[in-house]
Amino acid sequence: MDLELVLSAAALIGLAVLIPALMLVTAIFGPRAKGKIKDEAYESGIGATIGVVDQKFSVKFYLLAILFLIFDIEAVFMYPWAVSVRELGWFGFIEMVVFMLFLFTGLIYILQKGVLNWR
């Protein structure tokens, strides 16, 4: 039998056994503390999210989400390029660098305006 196959199978089975086992052990033997606030679901510090209409919502969450979207889409655009980078050669490379530079200037703008400081 292939050494590769044996080793990979062993690794996989090990992980499949080890991880649940560790989780079980920490759940049984680990420290336990309960509290009202600890048991709440984490919502970035915003309290009840059901049923409240006029709660003030800090706009920096929204801004961060938009920025994430923009740079994530940039990454998404890089995937097709990454797949066909050999066919596109140097020309494609330069084009991709130009695209990244456009978004990079956007990043400079964001940095300059201090948007990324969590005020």
Added chain:
Amino acid sequence: MLFLPELTILGAGLLFFLLTLGQPSEATIKNCASAVAAVILFTCVLCVNQTGNLFYGAYRVDLFSQIFKILIAAATLVVFLFGNGLKGIKQDSRPEYYLFLLVSNLGLVMLVSSVELLAIFIALELSSFAVYIMVPMRTTATGIFFQMEAGIKYLLFGVMATGFMLFGMSYIFGLTGTTSLDGIAEQLPILANRPAAVVAMLMILSGFFYKLAIFPFHFWVPDVYEGAANETTAFIAAVPKMAAVALLIRLTSLASHQGEMVLNLLMVCSILSMFYGNLSALVQKDLKRMLGFSGIAHAGFILLGLLTFKLTGYASAVYYIVGYALMNLACFLVICQVAAKGENLGISDLSGLHKRAPILALTLTVALFSLAGIPPFVGFTGKFMLLLGALREDHLLLVTLAAINTAIAIYYYLSVVRMTFCSDSNGLGNVQTGFLANSLSLILVTVIIVMGVAPSWFVALAESAIKTIL
């Protein structure tokens, strides 16, 4: 070379982008703005005789588009010159303001050259979104806090209008199988009276009715005019309307084969715009709001020229919108100068202007009489040519109603003139006007009078431009 004006505007925008990253001084920003606007105008004039197709036929450069680019660039230059320090905009947003104005300009310039549905959509959105952001950029130092409300209203109405337009575009694509305006022009007469085609064309037109402020799509006008800064309102009142008229000419020449339905709808929109605008303006106390409502009425007038579906009607509509832009720019020049801190002017704030600032009073009076349609100014000649074109197509009732509207409009223009000339200053101080503002006002007054008395040159130019697209 074909794309040179657009590249120049783009470059100017990038220049201002770089300025936003630093801490430039007032004078630098002001001078850069005037300089780039002049350079843009120069390149547009340089490229006026270019013809060609770009982007696989989605973008066409011809005499029609180049002339409109010159007009848009000239109007932007005037706005920059009398904006002059941008008193109404937040201190630290001034470079961004210019950036967005230039981006909007780029969008409008691309709009007049677009001959493909999606290119039209992209350009329209580019120009609109930049202005959506410009509207709330008003300083709160004057105690005005509703600029954000105005911005939201503009955004929501605009997005809805764009939604309509896109829906119509999708129908047209479905019916004709092509998004290029040339292809549609070939296919549409065959489909002429199908309800789907008619509804689709009307929905596409509605996107531009929003920009031009025609009756059912005008609801944003009074609040945005009042809430935005004086310079922003000057831009919104003059420049996007010219691009909207250019596109409407392209689109109505497509819709002309669709028969009675489109014609009737255009007539109804025209009449309702005129009456609504004029009657609402009668009771306004804020000057910019009044100018907004009067803009709705004038848009109704322009529609008169467009619904003739003939070359002369289109040429008159172009002449009128250029004259309208001039008259409005003159009014807003006076508003920007008199409102020293960028606040909103009521009509009573103009009292005694003839003593406080004689040249500004003269400019405002000439512009208002021209808007009212009194000879020998450009407003009268424009109205006359539009009525002539409409009566040639036997729309007697329409012409009579338009004439009645002229009479209604006189009253509110006269009340402003009365404040300016016939009343005393009531303790309001003198208005400081620099050499630039004075010379710009005199130039505008001269052009208004000259265009009114000798319109032939401009009308011939407009006709030769429109011939290239019909």
Added chain:
Amino acid sequence: MDQLLLNQGFPLLSTLIFLPLAGSLLLFVVRDPHFARYWTLAVTSIVALLSLTLLPKFDRDTAAFQFAEHHPWIESLNITYVIGVDGISILLILLTTLIMPFCVLASWTYIKDRVPAFMICMLIMETAMIGVFVALDFVLFYILWEAMLIPMYFLIGIWGGPRKIYASIKFFLYTLAGSILLLVAIIWLYTANGYSFFIPDMMWKDYPFTAQILLFIAFFLAFAIKVPMFPFHTWLPAAHVEAPTAGSVILASILLKMGTYGFLRFALPITPEATTTLMPYVLWLSIAGIIYGGLTALAQQDMKKLIAYSSVGHMGFVTLGIFVLNIDGIEGAILQMINHGITTGALFLCVGMIYERTHSRELSSATGIGQYMPVFVTLIGIFSLSSLAFPGTNSFVGEFMILAGAFRHDVPLALAAIPGAVLAAAYMLRMLQKIIWGGTNNPDQSWLTDLNSREIITLAPFLFFVFWIGLGPQPFLAMMHSSVVNLLDQFHGYQQAITAAGMY
């Protein structure tokens, strides 16, 4: 085009039109009131003298338009710059140009602030007024007709009396609303006449009857408001009373004549069939104006308002004369236009002189001044006699001819007009009696100064013309004769053609 006799040599009419406008341009940069007054006096006097040179070269035997000039203006719309005078308009032009210098003289001390602006308004008005009377292209006519509104609005609105805002807006809105339908009529005629705005080509054409009626109504509204005829006259007392003296004189002497000129030049020749059909209504409306004007004037305590209502009555006589459509009526009407211009202009000047002294237009504050201002009451007495059509004065000739024409047309009509003449006598003599002698408790007028030489010079020419036209009207009648005869010949010829074609 054969209706025009083209001008050779110096373009006199264009100079007359544009010289005041050119003169006003200098005043935009002038601040000194004295210079403004002298400069305007000079410009208006030059224009007046130039207009007098029209007289010797004017051919009295032709009805064509003389001194005509024809230049293309806006070719794409076929709008041409074409002007010319004929017998009907020449007298009106001379009235305009000759009255203007005296208006300037009358405003010498009346207007104290913003004098250059006032003079600019006067000069632009002169351009517009002369232009209206000579324009032969409908768009040119309309532009000048409307262009007159702006200076008049400023004249009343800036230098006027206590209710100037109300009066100026009323004047502007009324006149503009009236002329809006005129614009639609002009465009309709343009499309119906092979895309031309040339007025003589539009006359005596066979338009369909409904179209003629609608056109006549459009013309009627515009011109009846200007004249002013009975139900549309309410702007006149307000505007006259609140305007400064020179403004009132221009308004009364010249602006009102534009309405009747419009009837003669446009309503009669372009819509003859409608004129014949609607004539009785217009005639009885004129009678109503005469009687109404007379009765209302009789009740006035304000001198200017009294003269304003008397204008309504007098212009009623003029429209009566025009619409009886015979030679006596029309010639009398045109002559009466000139007479009214002279007489009422002079009366307004006189009232202005009292106002400058007492600062009140009330009759009760001007009673009994005969003892202290003998020259003045002589002059106002003569002008009042002229206004009530006393024989020997100019209005008598005009009114007599109008009544003769009315009698020839329809006797009950003329009988209905007679009480108007009686009423004119009544209100004028009442005003005169109060001014000269008053009653038993007159206010103390001993501080009043009589007329100075400037004021006498201002009134003297009016006096001269009152007696010249009154005693020897023949030269004036001769000038208008051929044009009026031509108008009536064409009119009757048209009527006969219609009757022969059986369309009546």
